[in-house]
Amino acid sequence: MTKRILTGITTTGTPHIGNYLGAIKPSLELARASEESFFFLADYHALIKTQDREKVRSSVTEVALAWLSSGLDTDKSHFYRQSDVKEITELNWILSCITSKGLMNRAHAYKSVISENTIDPDKGVSMGLFSYPVLMASDILIFNSTHVPVGHDQIQHLEMTRDIAVRFNHIFGKVFNLPEAVVQKKGTTVPGLDGRKMSKSYNNIIPLLSDEKTLKKSIAKIVTNSLEPGEPKDSTDCNVFKLYENFSTEKDQISFKKEYADGISWGEAKKKLFLLINAELEPVRDKYYELESNKKFVNDLLEFGAQKVKPIAAEMLERIRELVGISRIS
Ligand code: TRP
Numbered sequence: 001m002t003k004r005i006l007t008g009i010t011t012t013g014t015p016h017i018g019n020y021l022g023a024i025k026p027s028l029e030l031a032r033a034s035e036e037s038f039f040f041l042a043d044y045h046a047l048i049k050t051q052d053r054e055k056v057r058s059s060v061t062e063v064a065l066a067w068l069s070s071g072l073d074t075d076k077s078h079f080y081r082q083s084d085v086k087e088i089t090e091l092n093w094i095l096s097c098i099t100s101k102g103l104m105n106r107a108h109a110y111k112s113v114i115s116e117n118t119i120d121p122d123k124g125v126s127m128g129l130f131s132y133p134v135l136m137a138s139d140i141l142i143f144n145s146t147h148v149p150v151g152h153d154q155i156q157h158l159e160m161t162r163d164i165a166v167r168f169n170h171i172f173g174k175v176f177n178l179p180e181a182v183v184q185k186k187g188t189t190v191p192g193l194d195g196r197k198m199s200k201s202y203n204n205i206i207p208l209l210s211d212e213k214t215l216k217k218s219i220a221k222i223v224t225n226s227l228e229p230g231e232p233k234d235s236t237d238c239n240v241f242k243l244y245e246n247f248s249t250e251k252d253q254i255s256f257k258k259e260y261a262d263g264i265s266w267g268e269a270k271k272k273l274f275l276l277i278n279a280e281l282e283p284v285r286d287k288y289y290e291l292e293s294n295k296k297f298v299n300d301l302l303e304f305g306a307q308k309v310k311p312i313a314a315e316m317l318e319r320i321r322e323l324v325g326i327s328r329i330s
Pocket residue numbers: 006007008009010042045135136139140148149150154
């Protein structure tokens with residue numbers, strides 16, 4: 001079977017280097033090695049998180065620019081907006097009708113919102129948040145994807161996607177293959193400025209598409225201990241070192257570790273980190289500036305992407321509608 005990789009990125013907030021390292025870079029590498037790849041802007045997923053129209057709108061642009069600037073090749077990969085492919089939301093309903101509520105009750109995404117007590121008291125848990133794994137399953141299954149690059153937090157959603165696919169196949173006949181999650185190897189969590197996982201919700205990000213000065217400023221804010229220059233430092237459990245690890249070779253890490261032991265100052269350590277990250281992000285930034293000034297081009301690319309994938313989705317949906325009995329009277 002053709003290897004078809006697919007991944008979605010929820011369009012909320014400013015893309016940060018955690019997204020770049022955890023999702024964009026490994027996905028693009030995988031795409032280069034795959035026959036077919038699908039990347040999409042999960043803008044309907046964004047509505048789960050915010051009702052701020054401007055935020056939803058600007059995030060789509062930012063995320064599109066992040067992927068394109070990082071090297072997504074739209075000749076080789078399908079790149080589209082989820083909302084342009086209406087078949088996805090139609091499938092979402094069909095799959096909702098065969099998905100048990102009990103399965104959704106177990107979803108971490110909504111459970112963590114409850115346990116962290118971050119629910120808006122006026123709204124409670126929205127149905128969108130509760131049933132979001134079904135929308136995700138629809139994104140994946142409409143294209144019969146085989147491999148789905150995701151972060152650790154999404155493994156459960158892939159299991160749910162498979163559960164839903166198995167159930168559909170069992171009731172209506174085998175239509176869906178069972179997609180596999182492709183997860184970054186363990187230990188690659190990208191720490192944010194405060195050491196917790198880099199996340200928009202923790203407000204601890206280093207933005208991906210910033211200018212040099214902003215990048216330097218962000219890095220200066222990374223929390224360290226208060227050891228003085230000259231005092232030996234431990235690289236384990238150090239936020240600066242952990243970020244360094246994500247961009248460097250093993251050889252460089254060994255020598256950086258030695259500098260820690262020799263008492264490098266935090267200012268120097270951060271400068272080294274800055275130079276390393278900046279070197280990697282420079283071409284991304286240049287491409288970003290180029291695209292940023294030509295939004296029409298970006299829109300056209302997305303439009304073109306949607307036109308390419310829609311017939312595939314339409315054919316799949318037609319098959320599914322027939323199977324569940326939603327077809328012309330005959
Ligand atoms: N839920 C994913 C996230 O928050 C984004 C996403 C939406 C996705 N649909 C998808 C990822 C389908 C992979 C496949 O990261």
